[in-house]
Amino acid sequence: xxxKDTQAIKGVAICLMLWHHLFWNTADYGAVSQAVGxxxxxxxxxxxxxxxxxxxxxxxxxxxKSLHETFRFLLVRLxxxxxxxxxxxxxxxxxxxLSGYSFHEAYPDHLNPYKCLLxxxxxxxxYNSYLPEWWYMRMIVQLYLLFPLLYLLLCRRGxxxxxxxxxxxxxxxxxxxxxxxxxxxxxPFFLGMVCSTLPARQMKTxxxxxxxxxxxxxxxxxxxxxxxxxxxxxxxxxxxxSIAIVIRCLRNHYAFxxxxxxxxxxxxxxFTHSLFLILIPSVIYFTRFTPLIFLWxxxxxxxxxxLIDQAQRLTRYRRLQERIVQYLNQx
Numbered sequence: 001x002x003x004k005d006t007q008a009i010k011g012v013a014i015c016l017m018l019w020h021h022l023f024w025n026t027a028d029y030g031a032v033s034q035a036v037g038x039x040x041x042x043x044x045x046x047x048x049x050x051x052x053x054x055x056x057x058x059x060x061x062x063x064x065k066s067l068h069e070t071f072r073f074l075l076v077r078l079x080x081x082x083x084x085x086x087x088x089x090x091x092x093x094x095x096x097x098l099s100g101y102s103f104h105e106a107y108p109d110h111l112n113p114y115k116c117l118l119x120x121x122x123x124x125x126x127y128n129s130y131l132p133e134w135w136y137m138r139m140i141v142q143l144y145l146l147f148p149l150l151y152l153l154l155c156r157r158g159x160x161x162x163x164x165x166x167x168x169x170x171x172x173x174x175x176x177x178x179x180x181x182x183x184x185x186x187x188p189f190f191l192g193m194v195c196s197t198l199p200a201r202q203m204k205t206x207x208x209x210x211x212x213x214x215x216x217x218x219x220x221x222x223x224x225x226x227x228x229x230x231x232x233x234x235x236x237x238x239x240x241x242s243i244a245i246v247i248r249c250l251r252n253h254y255a256f257x258x259x260x261x262x263x264x265x266x267x268x269x270x271f272t273h274s275l276f277l278i279l280i281p282s283v284i285y286f287t288r289f290t291p292l293i294f295l296w297x298x299x300x301x302x303x304x305x306x307l308i309d310q311a312q313r314l315t316r317y318r319r320l321q322e323r324i325v326q327y328l329n330q331x
Contacts, residue, residue, distance in 0.1 A: 001248055004260055006050050009247050011259030013050075014266040017043035018297050021133075021274060023290065033290045039223050041232075044136065045188040045240035047270075051140060052192030055147055056154070060196070070148050076328050077144060083321040085123060085137060087308050088271035093130060099279050106130045133274050139185045146186075154193055188237045209249040216242030268305035276300055 001009075020040025023033045055077065062069050096106070103113035108128055119125040123137025216239055223235035247256070262269075276297065277284060284297055312318050 001053065005248050005251055006054060007263030008251060008256040008259045009046060009050060009244050010263030010266040012243065012247060013043040013046035014262055014269050016040040017270065018273060019294055021277060022293060022297060029290050035224055039220055042236045042239045045236045046243060048185050048188040049192040049240050049244060052189040053196045056151065056193045056196035059151060072328060072331065074144060076325055079324055084267050085271060087312060088268055089120065091308055092272055092275050096275055101279060131274050143185060143189050150190055150193060154197065188240055191237065191241060208245060212242050212245040212249065216246060265302060265305040268308050269301040272304050273297060273301035
């Protein structure tokens with residue numbers, strides 16, 4: 001997959017996330033809107049699949065796979081991840097505090113809010129974060145740290161197949177207190193790593209597209225069933241893989257410029273959009289027409305993302321990140 005492919009998939013993922021957070025927990029807007037909202041949770045699996053894929057492709061391009069090179073590779077990726085997260089954290093907490101959404105209100109009563117604030121800066125608060133959706137930071141950081149071991153397993157095809165089966169098996173485990181296992185993050189992340197090893201070929205849309213669509217319909221149906229045998233995370237991982245293949249095939253004929261544009265700003269939109277659902281729900285749900293509600297939240301989240309992006313340019317925040325990354329690459 002190319003960078004444009006992954007950006008288009010991220011654009012679809014952020015749209016699914018917005019719809020998920022708007023309608024998954026209410027039937028007031030119709031059964032169809034709620035069903036799509038439930039399946040919208042596939043956005044997390046899509047982001048994880050792309051993270052595993054992209055991380056593997058970038059790591060394969062390093063000259064040596066020594067301990068020093070691996071440590072530097074992970075450190076650079078973590079710096080980029082945190083530098084993308086911190087502006088969102090500052091803006092969200094500033095706007096939230098000025099709007100009356102205090103730390104004492106955001107964090108659970110039994111936790112020290114200032115300790116939670118410090119952990120939030122590191123993305124380690126999980127579901128007790130200032131915004132609940134920031135739990136993703138904790139999961140992705142843990143997966144980044146686990147990446148070298150997974151890549152080592154991936155170098156051996158037989159062991160990789162066994163490891164993938166093990167990653168999928170974790171989706172069937174009860175809650176064990178490890179967030180990337182509990183949320184089913186290990187499966188799609190490692191699946192992305194496995195797909196990165198496949199030969200880069202032009203996909204034959206006429207053959208692959210119908211199969212991917214059928215597979216997507218099957219996993220979507222499976223994801224809506226309340227089955228005790230198959231957890232929803234397994235269905236969502238399959239659905240995420242199907243969506244990624246469908247978009248990759250369709251990009252042979254159409255560039256998806258809107259989704260590609262949204263994909264560029266999907267990270268910022270991810271980390272900021274739920275603040276408005278907390279502060280101004282009556283403004284967001286201003287009509288009964290669900291597509292209009294979705295577009296309204298999409299425009300707000302995109303507008304905030306563009307403002308944050310412009311602020312980073314004006315303050316030379318990006319330049320600071322580039323200098324740190326450049327320094328780490330020279331060490």
